[in-house]
Amino acid sequence: MNLCALPAFADNYLWLLHDGRRAIVIDPGEAAPVLEALAAASLKLDAILVTHHHADHTGGVAELRQRTGAPVWGPAREVLPFDCTRVGEGDRLSLLGLEWQVLEVPGHTAHHVAYVCEAVTLAGQTAPVLFCGDTLFSAGCGRLFEGTPRQMQDSLDRLSALPGNTQVCCAHEYTLSNLRFAREVDPANAALAAHEQRCIAQRGQLLPTLPSTLEVERQINPFLRCDDAAVMRSVVAHSGCPPDRLSVFAALRSWKNSHR
Ligand SMILES: [Zn+2]
Numbered sequence: 001m002n003l004c005a006l007p008a009f010a011d012n013y014l015w016l017l018h019d020g021r022r023a024i025v026i027d028p029g030e031a032a033p034v035l036e037a038l039a040a041a042s043l044k045l046d047a048i049l050v051t052h053h054h055a056d057h058t059g060g061v062a063e064l065r066q067r068t069g070a071p072v073w074g075p076a077r078e079v080l081p082f083d084c085t086r087v088g089e090g091d092r093l094s095l096l097g098l099e100w101q102v103l104e105v106p107g108h109t110a111h112h113v114a115y116v117c118e119a120v121t122l123a124g125q126t127a128p129v130l131f132c133g134d135t136l137f138s139a140g141c142g143r144l145f146e147g148t149p150r151q152m153q154d155s156l157d158r159l160s161a162l163p164g165n166t167q168v169c170c171a172h173e174y175t176l177s178n179l180r181f182a183r184e185v186d187p188a189n190a191a192l193a194a195h196e197q198r199c200i201a202q203r204g205q206l207l208p209t210l211p212s213t214l215e216v217e218r219q220i221n222p223f224l225r226c227d228d229a230a231v232m233r234s235v236v237a238h239s240g241c242p243p244d245r246l247s248v249f250a251a252l253r254s255w256k257n258s259h260r
């Protein structure tokens, strides 16, 4: 299998998974980069998966379906600008000869879903692959447009409980700005500092910093580390919130919203 992050708009990635003949695309906010990638490698589009209703994740679906005939799956309870097969918590899909599981991960939007492909062999290594849309970002998490801090923290806990080697395919390249914020929150975290240096080098060559892995995210992502003593101390000192995991998460999310 091959996994490609197709850049779109200012900082989106349209993820394309293919076996050299057939492909799946996740969250095609625009059609052109996907059509170009399909044509360049002579791929047939087998399926379109959508995580949530925002236009930068759905804008290319109608054209792609019209041009390729590929079927579309999307979250059961979101308003979407096209017909599709609706999926929700615990649904299983068999696509591209692989087993997929749907998780409901509300917070960024009210009914956001994530897709986990259970065992994908990429460059000789077999690991789960997670397409998490705008829920989890490398060193960060999505804004809470429709959900509560509790919902988002529950969603991130579920993603964080997946195996450590899970390849994390986020829908935006926000990593460097997330890392700048994370270093302010968690300045003594050596793994975080080392990861920032690696990502700066990758971006210097215009390479994606993604996929990340859950093992890395559990070490460096402050939003997954709200019960870490250093993160908790730092957020409580900054915002004066109570020293419990949920209050720390809510205060950390607010702090990030105003961070420049
Ligand atoms: Zn979004």
Ligand SMILES: [Zn+2]
Binding pocket: 054, 056, 057, 134, 171, 172
């Ligand atoms: Zn987005």
